[in-house]
Amino acid sequence: MKTDYVRHASARIFENDFLEASSKIHPATPFVFYIPIITGLMAWGLWSGTTRVEQVALFLPLGYLTWCIMEYTLHRYLFHWEGNGPLTRRFHAIIHGYHHQYPDDPQRLVMPLGASIPLAILVSGSLWLVGRPAATLPYFCGIVTGYLLYDYLHWAVHYRRPRTAWGKALRAHHMAHHFAAPEKNFGISHRWLDRVLGSRQLRGQAAREQSQQGPDSGIAE
Numbered sequence: 001m002k003t004d005y006v007r008h009a010s011a012r013i014f015e016n017d018f019l020e021a022s023s024k025i026h027p028a029t030p031f032v033f034y035i036p037i038i039t040g041l042m043a044w045g046l047w048s049g050t051t052r053v054e055q056v057a058l059f060l061p062l063g064y065l066t067w068c069i070m071e072y073t074l075h076r077y078l079f080h081w082e083g084n085g086p087l088t089r090r091f092h093a094i095i096h097g098y099h100h101q102y103p104d105d106p107q108r109l110v111m112p113l114g115a116s117i118p119l120a121i122l123v124s125g126s127l128w129l130v131g132r133p134a135a136t137l138p139y140f141c142g143i144v145t146g147y148l149l150y151d152y153l154h155w156a157v158h159y160r161r162p163r164t165a166w167g168k169a170l171r172a173h174h175m176a177h178h179f180a181a182p183e184k185n186f187g188i189s190h191r192w193l194d195r196v197l198g199s200r201q202l203r204g205q206a207a208r209e210q211s212q213q214g215p216d217s218g219i220a221e
Contacts, residue, residue, distance in 0.1 A: 067146025072193045153188060
């Protein structure tokens with residue numbers, strides 16, 4: 001994947017005005033949309049006896065862990081898949097290539113509802129087919145919680161200057177992915193899967209390798 005990029009700029013993705021507008025989103029929108037849904041589901045599940053506190057304590061974290069795996073897998077194998085033809089390259093440009101080319105566009109730092117709602121329907125529909133709502137209800141809410149954390153942290157590493165050592169390390173991890181090693185560091189809300197799966201590249205390591213190939217890539221904050 002090419003690492004050409006334009007800082008502090010934006011561009012059109014679609015010629016169609018409706019599609020173009022739909023591809024932009026205020027960073028608060030996913031939270032305004034999904035938090036009432038998962039809060040209501042959990043409240044109803046506990047109130048109605050559909051699930052119990054001990055099941056929530058088990059399956060909510062398992063749902064979050066599942067999202068971590070989904071995040072890594074989707075980013076590595078779908079978002080960075082370019083294919084060989086014009087249609088697959090266009091697909092890649094829409095779902096992820098634009099973000100690498102214009103990494104500072106503030107209206108495209110979280111997933112638009114047009115993408116997250118179909119994914120939520122697919123996941124929730126699959127869990128509904130499984131049955132066992134005592135487990136699948138908190139499991140689904142855990143997945144959505146993980147997704148919201150991902151959206152927030154992705155926005156934060158691009159838009160805010162971190163104040164904690166953990167935040168600085170997470171930002172360096174993601175900036176190395178953008179500006180030096182797009183084939184590494186696929187975790188966004190976490191780094192542990194990159195360690196486990198051997199796709200982690202430290203910021204200094206990325207900068208050294210990039211300096212051997214050409215001018216400074218712009219990885220510095």
